[in-house]
Amino acid sequence: MATSLSRVVGRGQDTVAAWRDVDALDVLVERTEQVELLERLVSGLADRNSAAVVVRGRPGTGRSELLRRAGELARAHGVRVISAAGSPEESSLRYGVVSQLLGALRPVGCPLWTHPMWTDPSRDAELLPMLCRDFLSVARKAPLLVVVDDAQWADAHSVRWLQAMARRLSDVPLMLLLSLTSGSAAEDAQLPSTVSAAVVPATHLIDLRPLSAAGVRQVLAAAHTGPVPEAFAAATAQITGGNAAVLHAVLRHFARAGLAPTAAQVPQVRASAVRAVGERVDRLLAGIPAGLVDLLRVLAVCGGHLDFELMLSLAGPRARSASGTLDLLARTGLVRLHGGNPELVDATTAARVLAGMSASDRAELYARAAQLAHRCASADEGLASLLLGARPIGEPWAVEVLRRAAAHSREHGQPHRAGELLARALREPLDPVVRAQLVVELAVAGTPSFPAAGDRRLGELISEPGGDELAPFRLRAADLLLARGEAELVRQHLARAVHTSETPALLALYWLAENSSPDDAGLTSPDLASVPPLPDRPTDPGQAGAAAWRLAARGQDRDRAGELARAALHAGDLTGAPLCPRVAASRALMLGDDRVEALAGLDQVLADANRLGATSVAALVLGLRASVGLRFGQLDEAERDLGEALRRVPLRDWHPRLAPGALAVAVLLHLRRGEPGQAERALAEFAAHQPDGAVQGAAWSYLLFARGRLRLAVGDASAALADLRECGRELLARGWTNPALLPWRSVAALAHHALGEQSAAARLLAEEQQLAAAWGAAGAVRVAELAAATVLGGPDRTRTPAVPRPDPATQLLVASRAAPGRQGEPEPATGPAPVRPLTEAENRIVQLAVRGYPNSRIAQELAVTRRTVEQHLTRVYHKLGIPGRHHLGPALRHTGGRAGEED
Incomplete structure (x- = not known):
């Protein structure tokens, strides 16, 4: 069913998982070919076959582990192994990497260490050949493997030595094995660095890519003693990106915590992956030059929005003075190329890079970037992204950019983004009219991310002092706030505004809000008690709509209610007219059995809500259309309208005071379709995640009614009666007595009848018939008489072709409860119950x-x-x-x- 509500809910507690020793796992999964190649090359040294091998890959892809495995293989073949590692701290140390290698060959007291050429840069031309000869002499005596990890950080002198050694490989059984940080092949081709040059002319180039999804599953199967669900494996592969180091960090966390590999634990995968990436970034930042850190922060802020030269200027003098800055960036492994410009590899890395800055420094950097991007005429989307993180700019262009970007986001189905941009625009210094426009635009965006802030701003706008220029915005603010379900807030603010405003529709909205709450709720100030009543003969369309609803909800003067409703809906140009009074007028027509006119009125409001971009209001109107279809037996139309309402705004994102109404329609539709099990599941899912405040709105009465009818349909008359009596109490507290609104008395009478409480049933039915007759709508009269025919056993004398069909769910319940009384038992008395005295x-x-x-x-x-x-x-x-x-x-x-x- 289109209106079916579903939610993934965890089942029970995860069992403690059994994990193997993660650190003992083979980390070279999907590296079989590379290991076999290195073994062949190492074993070939015995036959005096030399080689130069470069292993490239992103950090975490297993470069260091592959080098370590090659060393083990070499020792197993009797090959001597010496190793070194480049690092940011030693990248400017003359012959730093060579010194590490030489230390493994020559003792500290060796004369080579004290040779004057070490301290005299002018004698490099002599030192370089001498170092080459020394290493070659060692290799001539026995095969030698020289391993340099993270060679991208090797100092320039050591790089020249490595290149010189590569040119002499044919003379001796010597193998050079280097690892480099690199990105994609396209990035390596563009970066003017030792990364793309591969440091040495390699005879063999090994590119390590992230693990495939199958590789991740293989690691998980090896790490866990039990089965690993496919959904968990797929999520882990996606979150870790196949990065072996991150994957193993996740597994270590799961093993230490005893967590099971289930769908419920996927958030733990994400958290531990973020932590692993962050720790690696922190270690790297601690060792690179300050100027490079400055540039990385600029990349985190505006990578992809500005050219590299502009980012360099923004990073400041320390970054500009660093030689080979782009080369240094490439060595970190934290950047990738986008459109020829570097940017950080992912959002986690960007967040970690910025974490070392204070909030004010970050906001200032974003502001400087936004101002530079504005001068360069950057596109709105990128500029708006920079403004989101910036301090207030204080210039009109900033607000204009944010508003344009917000409109674009709404048009492309991104209400959350639109809300963020508009909320940011409100932080700028603003003219009162512009501020009012923004507040209304934020409310129209209707995003669940900003309900409290949006409602507060709307309320403040309603009662904000100001001239006539703010009047249209006050009216729109009150209208949207009421449509959201915040009747009490509207009452509080309008009670003051109606005394100073000449906008008659504000009074209409006040009384609609008052009618949506119990008659004593919120009365806390003299202002609320002194609001003037609606005029007997309103000339304002909004007041006519409010008056029509008040009459209809109370079951008074159906002809007058219909006249007022039509005046509200057909008052000429309704451009800019508030939406809620027209919704109220349409509902009044619905209670009067005027289906066609009611739907036409709702369609008119729906078109205006769509034009305004008020998605939440449109969803509300679609839900009301569904209730009209349900009332008149148009079940397919009702289901289609409710499905569209929930597609536009999922039930979890409805205002807590409105969501029960949409759920009530879904429950009644399930009932009418003969699907009580579906209805019970929908209610259970809502109850498990019921939002705060759901019981405080008028829509709660509708849900009580729907739940009562469901309970009666499944045979729980006592629980049904409790719901229906509470529904009646809620409605009566608002003064809503019209049985056409909700025929709770008829259904409660059926519940009394099922419990053998015939006198109570008769009293309710008599009252309902009296109220239905006073209202005069044939549908309400028909429902009451159907119930009476079932409970009292009287003939159904009211069937005529001209009478509209009653509420189909009530009709279904009446038929299902029409059972003969038990023989041999007297009927209970039908007289009034004894009255207990009052104090x-x-x-x-x-x-x-x-x-x-x-x-x-x-x-x-x-x-x-x-x-x-x-x-x-x-x-x-x-x-x-x-x-x-x-x-x-x-x-x-x-x-x-x-x-x-x-x-």
């Missing part, structure tokens, strides 16, 4: 409540707290056996105006 305090509160006072006003009149009023009213409802405030009047009339007193 004097309860009577005082009830009298004020019946007069229409909200709880805050009652508290003020009686000098008590709102919480006290709420507690008393809850006890009164239980004593009188009624679901809420709306029933107080009839209950008091039944008892003669007072419900008695307790001693």
Whole structure:
């Protein structure tokens, strides 16, 4: 089903894994051909066959291990092995690598070490041949393997010596084996360094590439005693990039921690891989020149956005003064070429390079890079990326670039990116109108990453002081905030704004927000109590829409509600008109069985939301369209609309107060399709990750209703009744009594009937029939009479072809619960339940409540707290056996105006 909700949830606890000794594993997986080549070359030394071999690869691809294996093979064949390693610290030390090699051949007291040519650079022409002769003389006596690891860091004098030795290989059984850091073949061809020149003219060149996915699986199988899931192996290969050193670091972490190789532990793979890369970068940064570190930081900030010469200028004098800077960069193994310019190899390396800077220094570097890129007319996307990390620039172009880039991101389905860019633009010094525009644009982006910040800014904009130039933005801010589900926040800010604004639609939004919350919620200041009511005959379309909904939700004057709704939807030019009043008008028409007009109104709002780019509002409207389809039996249309709503905004990203409404439609669709198991799974998945605040919105009533109907359908009448009574309490607290909205009384009556509580069922049905008749919509009347026919056994006398189909799920439940009563048992009494007496305090509160006072006003009149009023009213409802405030009047009339007193 298109509306099915799914989520990958971990099952149980991972068992402690059994890992072998990771350090004892063969690290030369997928290196068989290279090892065999080196063995042939080493064994050939006995036949006086010399060679020069260069092993190239990225750090972590096994270069050093391959050199170590070659040394073992050489010793096994009786070949003498001497070795050295280049390092950044010794890259400028004259004959540094040669000195390491010579130390393995000649004791410290050897006259060669004290020869004056060592300390006299002018005598290099004499020293170089002498060193060559000394090594060649050793090789003539016995085959010799000379190993130099990380030769890219060899000093220039040692490089010349290596090249000279390579030219003399034919004379003696000597093998030179060097390793170099390098990248792709294309990069090596472009870099003007010893890396691309391979240091020496090699007779054999070995390029080591990262492990394949199959190679990673082979290592995992060797490391773990049990089976390794394919999903874990694939994720590990992707995260490590086949880098053998990183892979082994991950395995060591898993072995130490006793973690099992399961999908649930993939985040641990990512964390340990990042840690391994970071540690390697830290070691390298500690040994390279300060100027090179400066340049690497510039690359981390703007690699790919600026030419190399511009990055050099940005890096400062220490980087510019370094000779062969591009050559030095290539030696680090931290860079790759992109469009001919160097950039860091990955985001983890970039983050580690920048970690050594303070936050203010980083922000300053980003700002300088952005200003330089702006002067060079860089593209918006790259420039915006630099501005994201920069301190406020204080120039208009920065805001313009960020807004253009945000619009581009929205158009290409990147709302998170758009939100980041707009939030960054708001940090710049701004004109009030521009700031208001940005706040609205950020809200329209509707990204889950910025709900709290976006809502706060919208609220501040609503009540922000200013002239008429801010009025359109205040209206849009209140409209978007209400559409997001933040009714209370809208009420708080609009209660002040409506007194100073001449925008009539703001009053409409206030009363829509007030109607979306319990009548006493949030009343904490005189401002909220002094908001003027909606006019009896509103001329503003927004006020007409709000008034239509208030009448429809309360089941009052269907003709007038329809007239007002049509006025809201057909008021001429609605360009710039708020969306929420038109949604309210469409819902009012839906309750009046005007399906075609309701859908037309929602389509109009959907088109405007799409035009504005308000994805979250569009998803909400699509969800409402789905509820219209469900109500009138258009199940395919409902399923399609809900599927599109959840495609645009996944349920996890809906506002917590709106998500229950979308889920309710999904549950009811599953029920109508005869899929109670699917409905139960959807509810269980939501409950496992239920967001904070989900129970606080009006949509929670819809979910209670859907869950109650599901529980009744699967035979749990007691649980169903609890949900349905709570649904009724929530609706009545808002003053929403119209059974066309949610026929909770009819379904609760079915639950009472299933439990054998016939009198309670009869009371609810009588009330529902009375309210449905007062509203006058044929659909609501039909639902009530269908339920009555099932519970009371009366004839179904209301079927006519002109009556719209009732809610299909209710129809299904009525049919499923239509079972004959048990024989031999009397029907329970149908008279009113006995009334428990009320205390004097309860009577005082009830009298004020019946007069229409909200709880805050009652508290003020009686000098008590709102919480006290709420507690008393809850006890009164239980004593009188009624679901809420709306029933107080009839209950008091039944008892003669007072419900008695307790001693």
